Amino acid sequence: MSERKSPGDLMSLLEAQGIRFPTVDADLPKNPASVADVHGTTVIAVKFDQGVLNVADRRATAGNAIFYEEAEKILKLDDETLIAIAGSYATASEAVRFLQHSFKYYARSQLQEMSLEGKLHEVSRVLGRALPGALQGIGGFLPIVSAFDREKREGRIFFYDAMGARFESREFGAAGSGAERIRGAFEYIVRIKRPFRQMKLEEALREALLLLEIAASLDTATSGIRQRLPSAKTVTADGVQELSEDLLRALQRELLAL
């Protein structure tokens, strides 16, 4: 029953109890070429009129090899926050587990919910912790955080650099090896069609799936929508929802017929 310096802070609690986070050792050999950590590839977030939609292919790669075709890269941090991860799967999944626990720990120990700003800062801290590994060429990852802001009554999208700097996007965000190749297409949609945030869910989903399929045609590490259904989740005022397989399959058929 001792007091700690930072109440409600999971990182402090783990340190006080000698539990190591992150578990990937930063003190690695200078060039760990023999280690090919598993990477998640393309993840996309776009706004729609009720919140934010996240879409991701299911491929994880290790070097040139396809390691897994059922990877889940869109994860729930809490009932109002999604994180889409690209990069090292080991570091990212552990970071997500930490963040999930961190938000709950704060709420339960302090008897109040962590603010959106607090959650976003916690993501930055986690990225900072992963940085030594990332600088060694292993364990780096880039997240996109999508949240429903209850004060502003709107969905919001945030992306980060590898050091933890946070940026907010008005319309869309994308990360992973296929993301850079389709960036222009996002801009094209916003300027020529209309802003994502004005779209209904189905329209935004159609655009996002098409973008994913374009990414797959330009990036070998992205599987797109052709072989397997991608994962798709939304965060709105009603919380996090996984989109139905029927809806995804119908749009898959429509888009592949183009």
Add this chain to the structure above:
Amino acid sequence: MTPYNWQQTLRQKADYVEDRLKEGSPVVALSAQEGILLLTVRRGQRKVFEIYDRLAFSGLGNQSDLEAVRQLAVDFAHAEGFQRSPDDVSIQRVVGVALSPALKRSFSDPLRLPLVFLGLFAQVEPTPEDDLYYLLNYDGEFSLHQRYAAAAGREAGRIEMEQVLSEPKRAPKLEAALEIALRAWTVGRASLKESGERWEERLSQELQQGRVEAALLERDARRDRRFRLLPESEIKPFLPRRS
């Protein structure tokens, strides 16, 4: 310190704690179809808390002592849940491994003031028959219960509460559970057998100075957090109307 003094010290500490617990507001927990209902009446600070995904806690005693035990439980559960898995955080480990030895040490230390504490912990399971309850005493002793549990400062009150809580043969719906829990709380607070009062009248009197606090630890949680404090609108229909 001789053995005689040591025993006397423990007895004095126990008397000190039990004397203070007598006036505490009882706590009720009951398995309902929808989940576990925890209920008490409070005058000041919150008394029903979420500990972890499937665990909740309430108790009576000094607020600062309840808070110290609550923090210890939350800390243990989250460190374990992160290091291993949320499935490895159980009521048995939180109470038996983390809290009970700490309370025992604290109580046995002759130089420390004992914690004025009586805790009720609940763990929700997929079916009401498997729900678990632990009552944890100020000296670290604990007992396991199923279907329901009651914590009260008076032993006679606890027995009367258990009689009320044992009435339903199967886990009731939440609405029926709320009525049973309110009735159980009232008989735990004051023996109605002696006064001959109707429970509704007694509860109505108590609510002039306090308010009902109830939480549901949901059985089938679609949301991440199963614990939710019941809003006044959900409790009010079951409260006696003031004449």
